[in-house]
Amino acid sequence: MAKCHRNNVDPLILHRTPSASSSSVSANTFSGSSLRRIIFDAISCGGSSRYRRELREEDDKDCSKSTMIGEDSMRKPEKLSDLLNLAVIESGVETKKKEETLEILKRVVKDLQAEAEAEAAEKKIAAASEVRLLAKDDIEARVTLAMLGAIPPLVSMIDDESQSEDALIASLYALLNLGIGNDVNKAAIVKAGVVHKMLKLIESSKPPNQAIAEAIVANFLGLSALDSNKPIIGSSGAIIFLVKTLKNFEETSSSQAREDALRALYNLSIYHQNVSFILETDLIPFLLNTLGDMEVSERILAILTNVVSVPEGRKAIGEVIEAFPILVDVLNWNDSIKCQEKAVYILMLMAHKGYGDRNAMIEAGIESSLLELTLVGSPLAQKRASRVLECLRMVDKGKQVSAPIYGISSTSSLGRERGHDLRMTDERKAVKQLVQQSLQSNMKRIVKRANLPHDFVTTSQHFSKSLTF
Incomplete structure (x- = not known):
């Protein structure tokens, strides 16, 4: 049995003679409790030895782990140095490549400058x-x-x-x-x-x-x-x-x-x-007559937006035959938002700068296209179309009410409708006039294209007057 160092009990005490004051009770106590204590200490001492052996084994494991950690810590600097070396190598390769490229460029330029x-x-x-x-x-x-x-x-x-x-x-x-x-x-x-x-x-x-x-x-x-x-x-x-x-x-x-x-x-x-x-x-007439080509229409309109920004350019566009019907047709058949915005921009500048151009636009039937843009066009197209409509309203104020363009042939008809028109707002009156004018202009164009008799136009005008808005 392993020797116990924690409870150092002298085995000779077992043979110690009790004193006179100590009775048989002391002897019995020694022989019972002391003996049990000695046996317990001996057993516990042996267990402690096993426990310490386990602790030593765990210490050995910890030592081995610490050794492994130390080895890993030694490896990390090695990996870092490898990365640094690799970066240096790559930098050197890149520098060398740049130097080679520079030499090639120098040689090429030298060949160009050869005598x-x-x-x-x-x-x-x-x-x-x-x-x-x-x-x-x-x-x-x-x-x-x-x-x-x-x-x-x-x-x-x-x-x-x-x-x-x-x-x-x-x-x-x-x-x-x-x-x-x-x-x-x-x-x-x-x-x-x-x-x-x-x-x-x-x-x-x-x-x-x-x-x-x-x-x-x-x-x-x-x-x-x-x-x-x-x-x-x-x-x-x-x-x-x-x-x-x-x-x-x-x-x-x-x-x-x-x-x-x-x-x-x-x-x-x-x-x-x-x-x-x-x-x-003769670029301007050529561009206007080529607007039907969808592949280049947006680019053509972009050029015209720059030309229309100067007075000479506006004059050149206005002098082209069928210029306004062509631009109005762009608003009708071209679904491209960019094309619509550019076309109405050209028309807006033309209407703002030239009084005669407004009449040509009205004759081309621009009102219905502008009204459609104000409803379903892009925000920019809506804004520009509204400005064109405002310019066209100025034409209405400058003309007599009996003008045939509005389908009113006498001042008596004006008196009959005055009571009703006074109850309408200015905006509703303007829109009503534009709609009537648009219907008549479009009908004239349809009749002209279909080669129908002229009487059909007069009948259609009376029919458009009877429409309520």
Whole structure:
């Protein structure tokens, strides 16, 4: 049995002789309770030994765990250092890649700037093709190539009559890609004289090369997006070229060239000084007569909204035959919200500035279209339509009541209706007159298109008068 250190009982006490004062009761007590205590202590001492052994085992486990934790803590710095090393490696790879790309760009620009040699022409064509590809989707490459001096040699290639078609197309599209999303490059390209060189290239090629013409149109589109380039391009004669491309797209140009020409003309029309150059061409009649084409109607209306903002533009639109019926038809058949908003904007400015234009609008049957817009149009279209209606009401105040446009042939009829009209609000009277006028105008147009007898028109007028509102 293990030795107990907690209760150090001397075994000789069992043989101690009791004193005289101690009776047999003490001896009995010693022999009973003391013996039991000794046995209990011995047993508990053994149990304590087992308990301590278990504690030691647990301590050993804790020690092993702490050792494992220490090893993990040693591993974490190792992982962190691995990540840092990996980041350094990746940074080094990226830096090396950038250096290699820079060397490529330097080599390309050097080939573009090559002097007249036997192989210089081929190098320039290859270099221009590389610039086109490198600048197509890489923003940094566009900046770097321009800083290295790629723009002047590309522009000079356009002015060289000895260049082949492939060289011209490569240089034109290289310049186009260099200007994508980069206003600094756009300004630098125009400053290098590319506008006049492109126009000269078009004039010198008879007949014009379709591929080269489309590349030049695309360049005009990109360069005209910058405000500082608009007056330079507009006064250069480029508008005439763009209008010719737009009008002859079915014969010599693709649908993409037509779209690019329209967008370029829109960009140029934003600058009001260019409207005078636009009016020197026959673009306005062509645009109005092309409004039936749904693919380009919104772009055409966008150009007209810029033209109508100047007095000369409003005059040019008003002089076009059937201009107002065409614009009113846009309100009727075109479900595009943008087209409706733009068309009613043009009509609003025309009605606000010109008294004679209001009469032409009324004759075109605009009232019913405006009333429909005020009910089901977009908020912006509703607001603009209401303003046009207000302008048309001014025409009613300036005319005599016996005017045939309202279907009232004498002052006696006015007296018969005066009592009823006085009980109506001004708004209801205005709407009633507009509805009657719209019905009559639409009926006249229907009769005219159907080639019905003139008596049918008179009967329809009496029928429209009898309608209650």
